[in-house]
Amino acid sequence: MSDAKNTTPSNGSPGDVDEIFVEHPFRQFVVMYMRNYAAVAGLFVFVLIVGAALFAPLILDLDPFEMVDAPLLRPGEGGHLLGTDNLGRDLFVAIIYGARVTMAVGGAAAGITLVIGLTIGAMAGYYRGWVDEVLMRITEFFQVLPPLLLAMVLVALFSPTLETVAIAIGVVSWTGVARLARAEFLRLREQEFVKAARSIGARDRRIIWLVIMPNALPPLIVNAALTVGIAILFEAALSFLGLSDPNVMSWGKLIGDNRDYLLDAPWTITFPGVAIFLTVLSMSLIGDGLTDAFNPKLRER
Amino acid sequence: MSAPDNDVLLDVQHLKVHFQLPRKNIFAKASKVHAVDDVSFQVRRGTTLGIVGESGSGKTTTALAVMRLTPVTDGSMHLGDTDLVALEGEALRKTRSRMQIIFQDPYSSLNPRVRAGAIVREPMDLMNIGAPGDREGLVGELFKKVGLRPEQQALFPHQFSGGQRQRIGVARALATQPELVVCDEPVSALDVAIQAQILNLLRSLQAEFGLTYLFISHDLGVVQYMCDEIAVMYLGQIVEQADRISLFTEPLHPYTWALLSAVPSADPAVRDRADRVRLVGDPPSPIDPPPGCRFAGRCPFAEARCVAETPSLRTIRSGHAVACHLVSDDGVPPQRRR
Numbered sequence: 001m002s003d004a005k006n007t008t009p010s011n012g013s014p015g016d017v018d019e020i021f022v023e024h025p026f027r028q029f030v031v032m033y034m035r036n037y038a039a040v041a042g043l044f045v046f047v048l049i050v051g052a053a054l055f056a057p058l059i060l061d062l063d064p065f066e067m068v069d070a071p072l073l074r075p076g077e078g079g080h081l082l083g084t085d086n087l088g089r090d091l092f093v094a095i096i097y098g099a100r101v102t103m104a105v106g107g108a109a110a111g112i113t114l115v116i117g118l119t120i121g122a123m124a125g126y127y128r129g130w131v132d133e134v135l136m137r138i139t140e141f142f143q144v145l146p147p148l149l150l151a152m153v154l155v156a157l158f159s160p161t162l163e164t165v166a167i168a169i170g171v172v173s174w175t176g177v178a179r180l181a182r183a184e185f186l187r188l189r190e191q192e193f194v195k196a197a198r199s200i201g202a203r204d205r206r207i208i209w210l211v212i213m214p215n216a217l218p219p220l221i222v223n224a225a226l227t228v229g230i231a232i233l234f235e236a237a238l239s240f241l242g243l244s245d246p247n248v249m250s251w252g253k254l255i256g257d258n259r260d261y262l263l264d265a266p267w268t269i270t271f272p273g274v275a276i277f278l279t280v281l282s283m284s285l286i287g288d289g290l291t292d293a294f295n296p297k298l299r300e301r
Numbered sequence: 302m303s304a305p306d307n308d309v310l311l312d313v314q315h316l317k318v319h320f321q322l323p324r325k326n327i328f329a330k331a332s333k334v335h336a337v338d339d340v341s342f343q344v345r346r347g348t349t350l351g352i353v354g355e356s357g358s359g360k361t362t363t364a365l366a367v368m369r370l371t372p373v374t375d376g377s378m379h380l381g382d383t384d385l386v387a388l389e390g391e392a393l394r395k396t397r398s399r400m401q402i403i404f405q406d407p408y409s410s411l412n413p414r415v416r417a418g419a420i421v422r423e424p425m426d427l428m429n430i431g432a433p434g435d436r437e438g439l440v441g442e443l444f445k446k447v448g449l450r451p452e453q454q455a456l457f458p459h460q461f462s463g464g465q466r467q468r469i470g471v472a473r474a475l476a477t478q479p480e481l482v483v484c485d486e487p488v489s490a491l492d493v494a495i496q497a498q499i500l501n502l503l504r505s506l507q508a509e510f511g512l513t514y515l516f517i518s519h520d521l522g523v524v525q526y527m528c529d530e531i532a533v534m535y536l537g538q539i540v541e542q543a544d545r546i547s548l549f550t551e552p553l554h555p556y557t558w559a560l561l562s563a564v565p566s567a568d569p570a571v572r573d574r575a576d577r578v579r580l581v582g583d584p585p586s587p588i589d590p591p592p593g594c595r596f597a598g599r600c601p602f603a604e605a606r607c608v609a610e611t612p613s614l615r616t617i618r619s620g621h622a623v624a625c626h627l628v629s630d631d632g633v634p635p636q637r638r639r
């Protein structure tokens with residue numbers, strides 16, 4: 001078993017657990033995560049971005065759509081840290097406000113992805129047989145559809161609000177989570193502690209959600225971190241194409257609005273692009289750190 | 302032989318568990334693993350029936366079938382007056398409290414995310430054992446009964462040694478106050494020194510609570526120590542069944558005889574016996590086995606008849622049954638006729 005780990009050299013006498021082993025698994029988890037410096041850096045960047053997204057608008061109280069100066073000012077010109085865009089909007093303010101939307105849509109989309117993927121994967125892996133057969137055919141169907149195109153169609157069909165965008169991204173990207181959850185359930189349902197749970201009288205629902213799920217979650221949480229990154233890229237792509245709420249500032253929208261000035265004012269596109277890059281990179285590094293922290297094999301070293 | 306007998310707690314008749322293998326392609330014939338193929342036995346209340354056999358002989362599958370943890374292909378199973386095969390849903394769930402299982406692997410048998418105390422308490426909550434207010438006390442008592450300290454309830458499974466984890470497994474099994482406890486190789490994953498402790502614990506718990514054991518092992522020494530009666534399994538079938546004394550002193554089936562002579566013995570009389578035989582080769586595949594005696598490929602006495610006809614389990618004398626063509630009706634096995 002993955003957690004198999006003989007911490008105590010068994011000398012046979014009952015009650016030979018030493019108090020030094022009374023350490024909560026969560027602490028071990030934190031220690032392991034902290035050993036991955038790249039992951040710590042990723043977490044730092046992520047916390048910075050989320051912090052800016054949450055608190056800066058409260059402190060600044062500005063309108064990111066307001067024309068504050070001449071258009072296309074260079075970074076630093078006129079007191080604008082990152083310059084202004086084609087409509088004379090302060091890029092720094094726009095990026096800070098855009099972070100909110102990007103994070104919210106990314107997080108919500110990842111949440112939807114996880115809920116759909118987990119439920120479908122858990123049912124398929126737990127019940128197997130025809131349930132598995134049907135659910136996996138559905139999953140394959142969604143998998144072969146081009147995700148960006150499908151998301152565009154969904155947003156175009158319904159109104160281009162943030163909710164629609166988040167749901168569209170969720171609907172096109174749950175298949176990976178479903179497959180992963182199914183594989184974990186297929187593996188775990190054969191473990192003896194699951195059989196034990198059944199024989200002490202646990203019903204299906206308890207076994208699925210309280211016995212198997214907590215043990216299946218680690219790789220899925222890692223996957224969720226990556227999903228947030230992918231969802232952010234999706235959101236950027238949709239807003240770039242103008243398929244998002246035009247009344248809400250986001251990084252993708254900034255890039256889309258300024259794309260005609262790429263050569264004259266490259267910073268208008270570079271800065272939002274760097275913001276997207278850093279966020280996605282930080283999610284990926286966090287995912288990496290979580291893998292290490294969840295993996296008892298590494299913990300052993 | 303399924304006459305109602307008050308003394309019998311578990312009565313299994315003609316149990317079959319076959320696993321359908323996925324077809325290689327749509328034209329291929331679907332093949333089946335005959336993991337358990339027509340197995341019958343009874344366990345009397347308060348006694349221990351041992352099942353011995355090599356790896357892959359179907360011991361675990363038999364245990365899981367009795368526990369209704371794997372689908373039963375055919376046959377009947379009764380726990381007292383309760384028809385185990387017919388039970389479904391909530392009725393099955395309730396009946397599970399009367400039978401519990403102790404698993405082989407002390408690592409994978411405990412949920413790594415649940416504290417030891419909660420592991421033992423869970424069955425009481427699910428099966429409504431005792432008043433909710435009393436359960437904490439019951440858990441503490443069980444911890445003491447299995448040789449753990451009640452303070453250790455707050456620990457997680459990975460903080461215990463293998464032997465201690467097996468004790469937690471025993472406590473969990475006893476938490477529903479079962480009549481039957483199925484022990485599937487409960488000590489084979491443990492160090493030899495700790496094996497004896499767990500076996501002694503199981504024996505003293507049996508005496509204290511009047512438990513009935515279905516005890517599975519591949520270790521003849523362990524079985525000899527624990528069991529009143531023993532069934533020898535080979536490739537999904539019982540080839541010999543007898544009380545402990547008869548089986549160890551007068552093995553009838555060539556397979557049992559080979560197994561016994563393979564046991565390293567401290568007794569020079571046994572060790573130097575001329576009729577010791579070594580078991581060569583591997584058992585054949587349990588996938589779609591051919592008719593005839595399944596031991597024929599490895600049996601030094603095999604004849605044409607052995608491959609043609611499947612030997613059935615015959616009772617040679619009271620309480621001693623064997624499935625071999627060459628054991629005469631008065632109980633002379635082929636190995637004594639050479």
Ligand SMILES: Nc1ncnc2c1ncn2[C@@H]1O[C@H](COP(=O)(O)OP(=O)(O)OP(=O)(O)O)[C@@H](O)[C@H]1O
Pocket residue numbers: 320334335336354355356357358359360361362363519587
């Ligand atoms: N779910 C399953 N699907 C297909 N075949 C199975 C399944 N479970 C068990 N088998 C097969 O059934 C046969 C009997 O397995 P079983 O686990 O009962 O043997 P065992 O006597 O307990 O062996 P061991 O000593 O290794 O535990 C084996 O050939 C095994 O591969």
Ligand code: SF4
Pocket residue numbers: 554555556594595596597598600601602603604607612624625626627628635
């Ligand atoms: S029936 Fe034949 S092959 Fe089978 S055990 Fe007896 S002698 Fe050997």
Ligand SMILES: [Mg+2]
Pocket residue numbers: 360361362486
């Ligand atoms: Mg087994």
